[in-house]
Amino acid sequence: MIIIVGAGLSGLLTAYLLKKEGIPFKILESRNRVGGRINTIYRKEEAPIEMGATWFTAQHLNLTALLEDLGISRFEQYMDEEVFYQPQSKFPTQIVEIPKSEPSYRISGGTSTLINNLLECLDSADLFLNESVSQISFKENSVSVKAENIFEGDAVVLALPPKLWANRITFQPELQADLRETALQTHTWMEDSIKVALTFEKPFWKEENLPRTLFSNVGPVTEFYDQSDAENSKFALCGFINSAFKNLSKSERKELVLKQLKTIFGSRITEFLTYEEWVWSEEINTFQDSEHSLFPHQNNGNPIFRSTYFDERLIISGSETSSRFPGYMEGAVISAKESVRKIVELQKI
Template sequence: MIIIIGAGLSGLVTAYRLKQAKIPFLILEAKDRTGGRIFTKTTDNQTPIEMGATWFGKQHQNLIGLLNELKVTAFPQYQGDYYYYDDPDSPHHGKYKLPPQEVNYRIEGGSKNLINKLFEKLEKDDIRFSSRVEEIRKEKKELIIKTENNNEFVSEQIILAVPPKIWAHQITFIPSLPQDLLQIAKNTQTWMEDSIKAAVEFEKPFWRENSQPATIMSNSEPFTECYDHTNQKEDKFALCGFLNPGLKNIEAPKRKDLVLKQLANILGEQALHGTSYHEYIWSEDDYVKWPKDSFMHPHQNNGHPIFRQCFLNNQLIIASSESAATFPGYMDGAVEAGERAFDVVNQNFERLKGH
């Protein structure tokens, strides 16, 4: 039995491949949902709002290959002709023509559509939710996994499909993992860990109708990045992006007011009449940001080669997006890491069958 810790994109990719290869496995997921940092909220109006991973480009061939295999479609991110640099104290404050740039894409129905497609390939008993792993103990040729609710599982191999900093701080390993690995893992930035995603839903895309900029950039205002979040069918509308991380220290209603005020200053009074407001503070998620008081540079130690080694006599495999050799931290990196973890397990499985 193979144990996969984490039901984010990398863990589900590994599980999908194991299912195809008829190799027994079980996923242990600390939360009550799949997806990890892919988190699409659906509003009362059935508008998909991305609170997590959103965009990809043509260079992300691992992800594109998986989307094509699963027949999950994507569509170009609407940019418009202009962007707005929002900094009242800067001489560059104002509206500018967007320079030529590579097209980004979004997944039809939201990023969760990819997660759902992978999950549909599994059986109900392939995953245990609300199963936070506290301890991994090696006994002879087996690994014993203990969860916070005192359940124990026995495995021949374990795949760590959660961010390195999380497992380094939250899981006890007996015997201990090498100190250089633990030191690097504890100092590996978890992509999105300090981010706040926010979105305002609207009945109509008035910014398009008024030829206003849908892309907003700022170093000082609430939305540091904001984009058109219209769906592929162009019948659900929102503006969505990243907030200044420092805003996590104020109350939610005040944060919303500041966001609406910023949009109204740029787009006019219509921006005050959204149908709903949504946000997610990733630094408040214990399975993304831990410890709470740590700060690391974006992508610090992401893609470090030590994460592509196996440990505990080749029975422990690291497979979060941060472990990927290319595009670590992103969806493409998660797919690469999941595929690599499967290859390691499958090679071992084929070797054992040959004896």
Template sequence: MIIIIGAGLSGLLTAYRLKKEGIPFKILEARTRVGGRINTIYGTGHAPVEMGATWFGNHHKQLIALLDELEINYFEQYMEGRSFFQPYSNAAANAIQIPSQPPNYRIAGGTSKLINTLCQQFDEDELILNQSVKEIRCHKNAVQVIAKAVFEANTVILAIPPKLWANNILFEPQLPSDLMTVARQTHTWMEDSIKVALTYKQPFWQQENRSGAFFSNAGPVTELYDHCNHKRSKYALCGFINDSFKTLTYEKRRASVINQLKTVFGAQAEAFMDYEECIWSKEENTFEASITALYPHQNNGNPIFNEALYSGRLLISSSESASEFPGYMDGAVSSANMTAKKIITSNSA
């Protein structure tokens, strides 16, 4: 039995690979939902909007290969027309020409379509939600995982960000001190981000030859993009808020966002159907405070995460542990592929 801790992209893909090989497993997820930092909100009749991971490029080859394998379509981010930039808070937003660059893509039907497609392959007892792991004990012949229930496994996979398991799980015997130090100093991608999205009845920005893209040095919104669905039949704008605005109340933050968008797009920006936001630093299963400030992607892809522990019975996975594109969806895919390969090879030996 393989126990996978975490039902984000890395954990779910690892399980999917094991399922295809007939290797028994259980996924334990602390949240009441799957997906981790992938979370698409599907409003009734509205465009699906992303509160988490969204974009990828042609260089993210392992993610693209997975989408092709699962027959999931993706499409290019809409960037046609004028974009706008606001240099500081009292300045007007000016039209800018964005230099030609490689395209970014989004998953048709929302990023969670990838998560849901993987989950469709699992039996009910193979994925257990609301199971926050507190201890992992390695005994002579098995590894014991203690959450709301107690589970025994031949191998355990840590498919959550390193800072989370380093600070919240007790290990017996203790893990190497250098590994724990690095893990606690590993930045979790998205943990400082605030995502925001507004859905509309019409893409008024497109009708005015605007791309929907807006950039600001001041905030609250720092980046905003067209977020219509792949058929361009449902309409939205989506982007990021300056993380300093998390100290405001929801009402004040929302009002600040709307006021800013009105100065850029006009009164039509206020005629939204839904306003959604996610402050990732308030997500206890994503955010863990650091003793010292970490820079983006700090220790992501550190080779120390490749070491097997407990004589090979404890493996470290997750996007942050990937050797290629750590912190991104592609990193989660490559980490899962590598981890699953180790287990499949070991089981066939």
């Protein structure tokens, strides 16, 4: 029995692949939902809006192959050739031409379509929500995982950001010092991000021939993109708020966001159906304070995470630990595949 801690993309894919191999498992998730940093909000008659992981590129071959395996389509993110640009507060908003870049893609139906499809392939009896792991004890031939309940297995896979397990889980025996210190100094991608999205009945930007892309050095919104659905029949704009605004209330942020967007897009921006935002630093199962400030992707993909520990009964997984594209969905897929490969090899011994 393999105990998987974390039901984000890496944890669920690990379970999906273990099931294909006929290896039993249980998944423990602290939240009351699956998906981790993938979090699509669905509302009837509105475009799905992404509060978490959204984009990938043609370089992300493992993610693309997984989507094909599950029969999930992708579509290209619309990108304007001319965009709104706010260089400084004392200068007016400009419309500038940007160089053409490699396209980004989104998952048809929303990123959570991937999570939901993986979930449908699993037995609900193998998933336990609201199980926050506090202690992992390694015995001679087994491992005991203490959450709201106690789970016994042969090995455990940590499929969550290293900073979380290093801070919040007690290990018996203790983790070796270099592993714990590296984990504490590993940046969690998106942990301080704020996503914001507005849905619309009509794409007023098309009617008025406006760019739908914004880059701003002024804020609070720093980036803004078209987030209409794959069929281009339901409409939304979505982007990021500068994390410096996280200490304001939602209503204060909303007022500043709309004030900024109104000066750029005009009064029709206020015709939105829904305003939604997600402050990831408020997610206790994503964000963890660091003793020292970390730079983006610090220690992501560090080789120390690719070793197994406690006589090969502790396997470290999750996007930040991936050997390639750490921090991204592609990294989560790669880490899951690497973890299952290790488990299968250990089963043969």
